[in-house]
Amino acid sequence: MAPPVTEHERPPVVVVGAGPSGTVAALLLDRFGVETLVLDRWDDVFPQPRAVHLDDEVCRILDGVDAADDFLAASRPGKGLRLVDSALRTLAQFDRDPDDRPHGFPPANMFDQPDLEHILRRRLAKAENVTFRGGVEVEDVVHEGDHVVVVVTDVETGRRESITADVVLGCDGANSIVRTAIGSRMTDLGPSQRWLVIDVETEAPLAHWEGVHQLCDPHRAATYMRIGATRHRWEFELIGGESPDDYADLASLAPLLRPWLADVSVDDLTLIRTAEYTFRAQVVDRWRDRRVFLLGDAAHLTPPFIGQGLGAGLRDASNLAWKVAGVRRGLLPDSAWETYQQEREPHARSMIGLAVLVGRLMVGGGERTMAVRRGVLPILNTVPGLASLVTDSTTPALSSSPFVRTGLVRSRLTRTALVGTLVPNAVLDDGTRVDSVTAHRFSIVTTATPTAQQSRDLARRGCVVVVVPPASPLGRWLARGRVNAALVRPDRTVMAAGTSPAALFTRVPTTPTADPRNSDAP
Template structure:
């Protein structure tokens, strides 16, 4: 019988990210995946700069840059391809140090995640292994597994289990959790096409506002393009697996390019849903990624939500296993992530409904309103800015109840005096960012607890950030989230004995 501290079920982006983060903290873990190798078909294609920042934390800054391409934002177009509105995003480094939006091929991303994992001897990946049952007792979790090639059975023991096993999660079923429906279900055709001919389209996401055939277009790679179209009740993906049938639908973007120069990589039907699990933890078992939440793809946050889950729980679980944190800090995982995930899913639902609902009346409203949306500051910022909501109040997010503060928000990945970025200096540890130079006694106290002390000067990006937050000091967690912020360092030092011994 194999026994490990952590078993991760599922070797998709969420599971691989969680394993890598745990490995960086020296935690031994075993990944169980029923597929022998990377799933070959493209699924997720977009992520924002917050998630790009997580990939850089894994050590994939250059590798991901090599397989991705920044996109320029969102355009709303009508059926004649007339631009109704445009919300541009910065393709250069933003507050997180990376382009606000990037396109990529998921199999390529999973391949570099797997290669990167081999750098860590504390992680084992077992492909061709299906988990058939989970059971908890006082000492941990028992997993029954089957070798998909030979049919051989085995039993594995784990102190903790992370269920990253997708929408049809066995882990979710085993803990009795259920998906709560947030009231959105639409059938869509998702098509990936390869062509050596450049389509010469605007390098961003095109949202087709058509009451008959709502759709989305984006360039994913040098030769790869994706279209998503809402299916009529009497249609299925089978109707469009032949390029001659698909060609008329995508011709507004392909123009005069003949069908013979276009190759369908995949044509699949998806039901876009908005759902959140009613609970994400049962004692030693946790849900991450699609096992915990499903979102419509209209704001490109599906895969990113799973990586945020991994970033949130990995340092907490490592701290518990190393004896640096009390076990009850794991309660903060669902408190923080569930509220954030619901907020992002609701935003995707609102945007999807606004772009697709209302029939011809809705189309007339969109034609009249969309060209003026950029004049509404709140909507303009929502569409053009990649910042996501603050995390909910918890034992590790000390947010004021009556005003907006820095707590729960990500610290900018700013360039510091030595030309390194914040994340490179913090390096997965707690950090204190202060605009006032602390006395030697306080500096020694902070550094003695294992935290990184970063003093910023007027004019620095982090100094401006503190000023906007009306504070002088911020305590930043290993995941980049502000735990607390205030006027004096002494107030924040009260947290240090509890949370900083992570090395």
């Protein structure tokens, strides 16, 4: 059992929940030198499979905490989307271009969530500024002046204690205690649906195309995907009063699975689990109460049709960690925390809305709707460029905030489509990629070389200047935005852009760093 956290060991940040969102948040805070305590009810990773997909944008976040290489070794690229009818005949197929990697990673990656969590836990054990404490149940979170008190109970002994922190991140899932404690509530963005999730393992060759299959059947919608070398997942819509108890073993599952197995016997499968999932489309009304923040499933829930549920939580962590570090160091104003909901809520709502829409298009309606799909989808499949639109992993730009300057700022800064989007993780002339050079710092990507004085001023603020040739990938990216300089935040989001690099040079905030001299900053 871990020793109690006493008052003089008070952590600057407490993360409640050691799932992927909480663990990544802690690892990012570690990069900024912020001491963090992670609390969880369990000592080890939850062993059952859940999320199965992350895109290339989110892989960059994993790369920023040195977890991407291990993740890629444990995952497999997704090849696209195939829409099939009740006889599993292909209605349309949208292939991903395996060479299209603007962020340096496959645009879709299939994996087993426990594998990812083990990778993140190993990274957590090596983090210099992070302490993990399992076996504690968080009961309440209360503001006291300019601090937050987290009330916990030791699961083994029943002992209750309080932990005082400067900031608390609630990453404790859909039934979040932290969300309840601060009085935030979920609002519905679409109807809920009951689905049966089936995970199996087999050495037998199922010989399916290596992408996601969406069954467009008005009687019972379904999804199939291969997760790993021997791992497969099906998701079937539950009808009427059906429950997982009706499908507790392979014999009862056989009628659902047999069309997908061809010559493979059900006896050749090993059932890992069946579970009922209620697919919800929800977002919380308040993402923050003073020094308490909500991340991941505590803040939003999305249907799985575009595979963005888990990734949204990691995006939360990436958006918030540098702001928490910056405010604590006195490098950013307290109002910087307000930008968390300003930026993340519209993005999350947009992705949830897209998932609801895709779900309706793929599985909604009756026989008449299905007849329309049979006639229209094969035609759409022949439209040039449509496959790239369907499989594009690019998510919407962040909404305007003090750190996303979409409006005109004086005459030297430009309204541009680049602001609020991610800078490409392009390969530079020396063979490195942008992320390895900028490394969680403010940076300026430009085709203009700064003066010696400008370089010194930027270096004092911890800013990296990446000068690129106009004909390089980043030079062409700037040209498409009709600018020649972009100011990029520590989370790789373009904060501002313009035709005058000098105008950006004067607006760079100081980057939070892991400088131990700042470790006691308020």
